[in-house]
Amino acid sequence: MVERAEEISVLTQALTDAECGEGGVVLVNSGPGVGRTALLNAFLRQAAESGARVCAATGASAETGIEFGVVTQLFPSDGPLTAGLRLARATGGRDGALPEADRHWEELCREFRRGPVVLAVDDVQFADTASLRFLLYLVRRLRTAPVLIVLTEPTGSDTLPPACQAELLRHPRCRRLGLRPLSPDGVTRMIAPHVPESEAPRLAAEFHAVSGGNPLLLGGLLADHRAARRHGPHGVADRPADGAAFAHAALAWAYRGDPVLFDVACGFAVLGRKAGPALVACLVDRGADAVARVMTALDSAGLLDGTAFRSDHVGRALLERVDVKTRGDLHQRAARLLHGDGARPADVAHHLLAAPVDTPWALHTLLAAAEQAVRDGRQEFGLDCLRLAGRYAATGEDRAALLTARVRIGWEIDPRLIGPWLDELGTAVKEGHLGGADAAGAVRHLAWQDRFEEAADCLTVLAGRTGGDTEAHPELHVVRQWLRHTCPTLNAAVAVTGTPPAPGTAPRPRRLSPASYAVDMLGRTLSDGPVDHAVATAEEILRGCRFEETAVDVLEAALLVLAYGERPDRALHHCDALLARAGDRPTGTAAAILSAVRAEISLRQGAVQDAERYAHQALAAISRPGWGVAVGSPLAALVRAATVSGPTDVAGACLNQDVPEGMFRTRHGLLYLYARGHYHLAVDRPAAALEDFLICGGLAREWGMDVPTFLPWRTSAAQAQLALGNGSQARTLAREQLARPGGGSPRCRGVSLRVLAATSDLTRRSALLHESVSLLESCGDHVELLHSLAAHSQVLHELGAPAKARMAARHARTVTEDCGADGLFRRLFKEDVRDDADEPTGLADDPPGPASLTAAERRVTALAALGHSNREISRKLFITKSTVEQHLTRVYRKLGVRNRADLGDLLAGVNLTAQNQQMSRTSLAAAG
Template sequence: MQYAAHAAAMSGQGAGVPGAPPGPSGTIPELIGREAELAELRSLFGIGNTPAVTDRDHVFVLVRGGFGSGKSALLRALLDEARADDRAVLDSWADPGDSRTDHAVLRQLLESAPPAPSVRPSGEPPEDGAYHRSLDTVVARLAAGARRPLICVDDLQWADAASLRLLRRLMRRADGSPPAVIASLGPGESPDEDALGAVLPLFRDHVSLAPFAPHATGALLARTLGHDADQAFLNTCQQATDGNHLLLRSVLGALAATPPQPGPDTAGGERTVSVALGALLPELAPAVRSLLRGTGAHSEAVAGAVAVLGSPRPVELIAEVASVPQPATEDAVHTLVRAGLLHQYEQGVGIAASLLSDAVEQFVPPSRRQELHAGAARFLLGRVAAPEQVAHHLLHCAPGQPFAPEVLRRAAAEASDAGAHDRAALYLRRALREPQTEEERAAVLCLLGEAELESSVPTAIDELRRSLQLSMGPSEQTSAARRLAGALFAVDRYLDALDVLERTSAAIRPVDPAYALRLEIDFLFISLVELASAARAYPRLMDLAMTDASGTAVERPLAALLSLRGAMVGEDAEEVVRLARIALAHGLAPADDESVVYHCAMLALGAAGRPDLAHDYAEAAIDEARARGAVFQYAHAVAMRGNANARLGRTLECEADAEAALEALLEVGVPLGSSHTVFAVATLIESLTRQGRVEEAQSLLERSGMDGQLHPYWINDYPLLARGWLRVEQGRLEEGLADFLACGARTVARNMPAPGFYPWRSEAALVHVRLGHAEEAVRLAEEEVALARRWGVPEMTAVALRALGIVTGGPEGLQKLDEAVRALETSFARFRYAQALADRGALAMRCSRIPEARADLQEAVSVAHACNAGVVAQGALRELRALGDRPRTRTFQGVDALTPTERRVADLAAGGMTNREIAQHLFVGLRTVEIHLTHVYGKLGIKGRQGLAETLR
């Protein structure tokens, strides 16, 4: 009963119906949530209007419960009702401080008896017989009434041996009319196990008090709050209390006294609980500590170790760190588990209620907490535990453990591999507190900068710069310089990145030419970003050959750069593909050499007419990025796949990928107008324009800050091309032409004559002819045809021939379009094929070749339909109507209108999968699934999932 006072102080002592809501004062009833147990006790003793469930002469009930289970409050509530029912009651409340004082409990029983002539024995010390006669006299007097008296002993485990012996005699009265007895048994060591053991078997009825289940906790919260608690609020309370009566009652009282905290509903509610729990700890901790000291010699040390180390821990670990012999630790754990203070889990022992754990930890000094964590780290290291398990404890102990730096570095690598870059950075920052050589510190700083790139690029730059300053050998200097340059590149500080790479390369070239070449590769790639630096880098770029890296680890990055060079200047396309394959042998983001230079190989594959390979490499990179939790790697890979889908004519897939890339980048705080988002934005604009969704494309252009003058970075050349397509579709021909010509001027300045990346000449030619500039249109188209034939990629040749055919016109132009269609018929470029068919059909009609025109236009609609290329489809439909045909006004309707991906998503949805499950199944974003289903519903003419399965049949 010593803990009832603590509970009353913390949550307010209130009278009334147990479990009732707080009164006007906000106090919480002493007994909550035990209505069923109280009703059972009423029935056993026949209290109030409840008839007794037994006619036995011996009604002996034992209430069992762990720490804070509410057994004392339950007994008090029962006795209050018994007295109100005119039942004679004798009660006592055993205390560990009096457990070795003879007759302490019996004295309380006699003192609680109703007024009568004194029957207490005189003389000190009294004999057992004297107390027995006194108690017999009281019981006999009370039994003379209409109802049998009720004796109550709370915390029987602390009753003194003399009282236990007398209680046993009373319960075994020979006259067959003993009083009714109720006692409670809780945690704690008995002063005389034999005496207690002799009494316990006499209790025939047992009531056990279990912790409240979550639904019961929810009901109690609802009573206190006056409304149902939301799930997050309920979960927080349940986790804090584990359904413990005392803890929950204390929390309810604290909540009633805590003003609601500001914030959104859920966040504000959680803050309110947090404030209430914090206010409880100073009052709860002394009660818990007192209880622990009453449960055994080692209980406080063992419980403190469990609370500090957190989560379930094996007993042998607790014994080691608490400096308690293992047998004694096992005994203490056994006692504490029985008391409800610890829980036994498969992995070890732990404290289920976080509030209780926090209360225990309150009385463990900070220095002792550090010692416990250090001991746990040593123990786990000796058991060859995973580095992260050891590192968790190193985070909380003082520096100086000789094994700490290596373990923390290995733990950071584990965390990074799992995608937990914030956790990796935490381990590495802790590693920097350990004594290390400058070389070791440089390595840690380099790793820290790399980890922080995922969350805070400016912070990463500072760490990486320090790492470079401390790096000693060529390998470490190269690694630090490349990572620092990459971070500077990420925030558009290109000149700073070039300076770092150039200076470091020059410094280590005399010592290690291979590492110097690796830095030079990054230097040359970043140099292409700006026109001035590109011009300076061009001669060295053209001098490089694969033999420069023969037999070194630099072969793959050099192959990536050279594949880009080949696509830029129009070298042999097959050689470009071969180099790209070498570059991507270990993927887009190889673990041994992560660098944006490998993106060159992806772009080169698309320009060389192998977007299928680029798509496959991007898919593999996406899966790897998901597994590693690498946001930037994922965003860049999915954007690359989107661009490959654009070249493949998969318009909706292109849209979904571009949006997924943008969503991922925006999620980590990358603004829409940054260099990281430009590629994805341009890809999305291209997709939307092809579909005829020009208003959406224009809105995106404006929101991304790409509607005005674009900085002359290489990354902005593609947006110029995409914006030009949009302008033409909007009817703003002069502006579209200006964008195409600006794109061309930039690529020429970068010595990129080949049309593989940007076929700006053919696009400009098509606008020129519409503006009446026939001569310039033909000149540009012929120039691109010549460059494309030299490049040798059928798709690019066909694109140029299509433009030349249109601007030439007549039978000669039709021949050019025939050649373009033949080249595209078996290519991957389905959108370009649809364009060429539609243009050949339109020109054939003007040349009075009606049957050929009709066939081409109908096929163009079909191919455009499959590509979701609305612009091409609508243009071909207009030409068909001009021929007198009456095609449907809406061609994108019905099951046959679904693309393969849409059909796959629709089938999964019809099969009962949720959008999230479909996303996980297809390894795409949730938004991608939503986009596909939106298109599915539109094409099928339904409003949602209802009727989807039937429509698909």
């Protein structure tokens, strides 16, 4: 009896007063399931133990017609107080009825005086009329009798008649006790003896949130939890309201013989969060006052949160026990009521799915509900609405509306879902059943799924209908612009026909939209390079767009304008803000495309770990078939990131996956070829890399996308040419890139200068590489910066500046830690750069043998070969003895020798180059 001490105290005091000859009445009321019966039973046990005589009865709805049914339970014919039954029958509950009534009353009083008596009636509201009259007869005579009458009744609709309550409450020693649900602390105390101490606080919070402190429901929750623990650590314990005991408890309070309570409770269960007194009254055909009384009872029991059940599980348990026909009728009536009240389509659709209604508005309600559900992330519910909507599509217009909704919603969830409808979609466009944005979207869907011929046919049909006037038909203009920068071959294959406007005719106005602006700006950026106006427009679009309300192609185009316009920092800001709205585990086409864009932005900043993570996120957001020809973008980002960050076998595995053939006719295919070329470079296949880069460049030129800020294929091809020993071709490509629109941007210029340095003489390399490093630091591309730092470090070694070379190498290590390009660092440097090392160990592509030695290593080697000790070498070269030892260790490894004697023999038999001989002489001269 948790949190019932005060009530027990009141009852105990009332019994004490009765023992002193001051009879009284206690009326206990509560909402369903709060525990008035449990309180009464506990008190009666206590009273019996104290020596009081207890006479108890229970009212029941099935026995309300049995005369003196309750009195018979209180005063059985074989009991010591049988005079009470005779008195009741003699008086009929009325004063002065029969002459023998006084004799029976005196007989009953003698029995009362033998010790205190407790007369208890549970659920007194179900007592028969005769029994109620007799109870009131006794109440009127309790002033001097040692009798305590305890009655319980529910709060709400089915209570004692007002006249009975009034007479009871007029009694000077009548007390009313109202029981309330348990507090959170009370719930903790209730369950503490039955659960591990460490789990009690968490479970108490969960149980209170579901039950509202209702003891009956709490008992069900606790029973389910304990049953689950017996079967293992998981199960119902993690879902506190899914067990059988809880469902039974939910039923127990509703089936109390009160039809009003049950009907109204079912009404609340059906309507859920949309429940309200007026709506429930209409649904269950009960009066508003009756509904209000039931709401009071449910609220006092802790079952309501506002005007709805605190837990949906309570309503579900009730409805599962209602027969199918009644439940279906309730849902159908709820659907009509909500639709008539202008409720949200999703709220109406919930009831249509439970019990379909043949009404003219059902189709459009289901379609609207499906679209809203997908935007809210309730994909399964949206698909269920679409399936049911097919039942209502009777006319051609209805079927066209259903088709477009299926395609639009399927696309938002996963483009793979619209595959079964693509044939029907193309036919609908050609036959004129679809127009405007729906028809234009069909072209895009067909192209996305590598069905270019069908997309071209649809585009031709649409162009013919509009007479080629895309300015007057914005949907066609947007899709053609999208094709221009996504599937340029398809766009070029469909000629724009029509009659040109007559000379002097004013141009027709075109409705502007974010989609129109975004695709126009992306097309301009891909053809002309970074343009300030395009970047500003993209920022304006992104500031005014919302993730849930804007088509993802608009967001993608605006973000790519910023990325290709050399503003990856702003693209990163807006993309992260958009993805934040998608949640921690984003799914769906919009989240997939935005994640792929985020991966590409990360690559442009040299953040390879982020690029890899977002590329994986993009590929997981929708199915692989759903990506269609666009799969090239996330795969390209993943391949490039994996190539830089670690072992190249991960990138190779990505490239071994099947991709649509049509992908290579799209912008996504260019990114894929570019990434594959860099993979070939990393695994020492420069010829294959050069082929990929040249094909990529040829297509970019053909499609009007030859801008270095989008795809710097020339400098990548130049790197392949350098690996093949073709320095002059590499230099030509680098100079061409510098001359292209956007080639002078910091990132593009920094890479071009590094290539030019590799083809220049030693005296010019340092200056070129110094500028390259500065430019790449300013734009924040860590990967390209790492390449330039490695090249600069090597040049500084060759120029005899080991301290500066060491600083560049250490800077490279810091950059590597920032961007996670460990694999690239290991390829550029033979081993990690340590803070206590005199200089880096050299580059990975240095030739073996004496020629692979750095300047510092050559100086140490020359002195060691002449027989000088490590201490002598350190003193002559002004370096530490430890540094000498480290140099010699690396020299031994590079030259394949084991000691100084082998070193002297090797160098004596090697025909050193003039540079090595001069270096030896210089070292000897420096040694004195």
